[in-house]
Amino acid sequence: MKAVTQNLKTGKMHVEEIPPPALRSEGVLVRVRRSLISLGTERAVIELANKGMVGKAKQRPDLVMKVLNKARQEGFWNTFKVVRNLMDSPIPLGYSCSGEVIAVGEEATEFRVGDRVACAGLNFANHAEIDYVPRNLAVTMPEGVAHDAACF
Numbered sequence: 001m002k003a004v005t006q007n008l009k010t011g012k013m014h015v016e017e018i019p020p021p022a023l024r025s026e027g028v029l030v031r032v033r034r035s036l037i038s039l040g041t042e043r044a045v046i047e048l049a050n051k052g053m054v055g056k057a058k059q060r061p062d063l064v065m066k067v068l069n070k071a072r073q074e075g076f077w078n079t080f081k082v083v084r085n086l087m088d089s090p091i092p093l094g095y096s097c098s099g100e101v102i103a104v105g106e107e108a109t110e111f112r113v114g115d116r117v118a119c120a121g122l123n124f125a126n127h128a129e130i131d132y133v134p135r136n137l138a139v140t141m142p143e144g145v146a147h148d149a150a151c152f
Contacts, residue, residue: 003128005090006046013046016090021132025105028133030119034147035097035127046093094126098141098150108135116141118150 001020006013023029071079101115111117119125121137141150 001129003126004093006093007088007090009087011046013093014090018128020130023103023105024132024134026107027105027135028101028108028111028117028138029103030097030099030117030131030133030138031102032097032099032127032129032131034099034151035094035125036151037094037127038096092123092126092128094128095122095124096120096151097125097127097131098147099131101138102130105135110135111138111140116147116150118145 001018002015003018004013005016005018021029067079067083070082096119098116098118101111101113101117104111104113117133117138118141119131119133119138121133124133124137125131141147
């Protein structure tokens with residue numbers, strides 16, 4: 001399946017062929033019909049990825065503190081390897097979408113295959129053909145609401 005990803009080190013975005021997400025018991029798989037690209041949140045993520053390491057650190061001091069705490073607990077070298085791997089791995093973009101449920105986890109009893117849903121959540125409601133979304137980040141769309149409106 002296709003998904004929009006971004007490399008955090010280089011800032012480059014790609015439409016990649018990736019494996020579809022696995023269904024987990026507490027959520028649903030959604031065939032995405034629409035996903036929201038916002039001028040605020042996503043623009044900030046894209047701009048952050050396009051900055052150098054110093055610019056990233058200035059913009060996200062909270063993440064710098066997490067890295068420093070991890071280095072104190074687990075050592076510099078282990079922390080360096082984790083951060084390097086994160087920076088080299090493409091991340092999915094998106095945080096709001098709408099679509100149809102194609103599979104339901106055993107704990108997500110409020111949903112049925114075929115339900116039209118609106119979904120939210122960074123790292124869940126991605127710009128992808130299929131998303132896994134936890135049940136607390138999805139809601140059944142009322143009749144008459146279009147996918148374009150629901151992803152907002």
